[in-house]
Amino acid sequence: MNIGNLLLLIRNHRSCRAYLPGKKISDEIIRSCLEAARLAPSACNRQPWRFVIVRNPEMIRRITDGGLLPGIGMKWLADASAIAVLCAKTDAKVHWLAPILSGVQYHLVDLGIAGEHFCLAAEAQGLGTCWIGWFKGKTVAKMLGIPRGIQPVALIAAGYPLESREPTPRRELAEIAFAERWGGKIAEAPSSSDSQ
Numbered sequence: 760m761n762i763g764n765l766l767l768l769i770r771n772h773r774s775c776r777a778y779l780p781g782k783k784i785s786d787e788i789i790r791s792c793l794e795a796a797r798l799a800p801s802a803c804n805r806q807p808w809r810f811v812i813v814r815n816p817e818m819i820r821r822i823t824d825g826g827l828l829p830g831i832g833m834k835w836l837a838d839a840s841a842i843a844v845l846c847a848k849t850d851a852k853v854h855w856l857a858p859i860l861s862g863v864q865y866h867l868v869d870l871g872i873a874g875e876h877f878c879l880a881a882e883a884q885g886l887g888t889c890w891i892g893w894f895k896g897k898t899v900a901k902m903l904g905i906p907r908g909i910q911p912v913a914l915i916a917a918g919y920p921l922e923s924r925e926p927t928p929r930r931e932l933a934e935i936a937f938a939e940r941w942g943g944k945i946a947e948a949p950s951s952s953d954s955q
């Protein structure tokens with residue numbers, strides 16, 4: 760894959776909140792998305808992610824009706840073909856002791872990387888996805904028999920997009936990235952005439 764294709768995949772990957780109801784995602788596609796997640800890097804290679812893949816429409820409905828926090832209308836979740844429940848299995852040394860010294864919650868970083876690998880693999884196969892952080896972790900854990908000590912951190916909705924998605928805005932590069940030290944200007948992209 761060249762960088763152009765990779766950037767195109769990333770650029771087209773926008774949150775999908777409208778799915779073709781009733782369309783199933785094959786085992787093969789789910790496995791490939793999980794494989795992409797499984798290969799993610801993690802702090803001390805602890806691989807703290809665990810995924811529960813829900814494809815039963817009844818359970819998707821139950822999560823939509825009872826597992827989301829109020830305030831954002833997310834009824835569209837009921838039409839998703841799958842919900843990946845992204846959970847953390849934490850380790851005392853790396854995930855609790857080390858953050859006391861560094862201030863960084865490594866397991867959340869790790870889960871973010873693995874979850875996004877999952878999303879990009881899904882997107883590459885024609886699916887749309889949407890991260891959901893505004894959900895009731897304990898309620899969803901209970902619905903799915905997730906044991907104590909395993910923390911649901913996010914849901915990822917997946918399904919076949921019903922409509923094309925408009926790009927959402929992003930901050931300019933100059934606002935988010937610096938060269939050498941805070942405030943240093945990142946080189947501008949060469950204009951097409953410069954590169955000839």
Ligand SMILES: Cc1cc2nc3c(=O)[nH]c(=O)nc-3n(C[C@H](O)[C@H](O)[C@H](O)COP(=O)(O)O)c2cc1C
Binds near residue numbers: 773891892893927
């Ligand atoms: C950790 C995380 C939690 C999110 N939680 C929700 C959510 O609860 N509900 C929702 O509709 N979108 C949620 N989103 C999607 C964001 O709103 C979306 O990525 C952002 O607005 C940028 O839009 P885009 O993905 O379409 O480019 C979440 C995204 C992330 C990364």
